[in-house]
Amino acid sequence: MQNEIEGIKARNARVEADKAWETSITRRIIIAIATYICIAVFLVLINAPNPYFNSLVPTAAYILSTLSMPFLKNFWIKNFYKK
Numbered sequence: 001m002q003n004e005i006e007g008i009k010a011r012n013a014r015v016e017a018d019k020a021w022e023t024s025i026t027r028r029i030i031i032a033i034a035t036y037i038c039i040a041v042f043l044v045l046i047n048a049p050n051p052y053f054n055s056l057v058p059t060a061a062y063i064l065s066t067l068s069m070p071f072l073k074n075f076w077i078k079n080f081y082k083k
Contacts, residue, residue: 039059
């Protein structure tokens with residue numbers, strides 16, 4: 001019985017850590033930087049004009065989408081989630 005409780009506690013700790021990572025500002029910053037770099041490299045390779053500036057557009061869109069997610073999540077839970 002004690003082993004099962006310890007297993008559940010360990011699982012809960014992993015789940016809490018995963019949730020903390022998913023909602024962390026660090027994760028959002030890393031993804032924004034990776035998005036910027038990938039788009040900038042792509043735009044440079046295809047010789048697009050102003051690749052470094054134009055790479056800000058999808059990066060900004062990602063950041064804006066993460067800012068709206070808590071609101072949309074709460075709205076969805078309140079209005080659509082049925083348990």
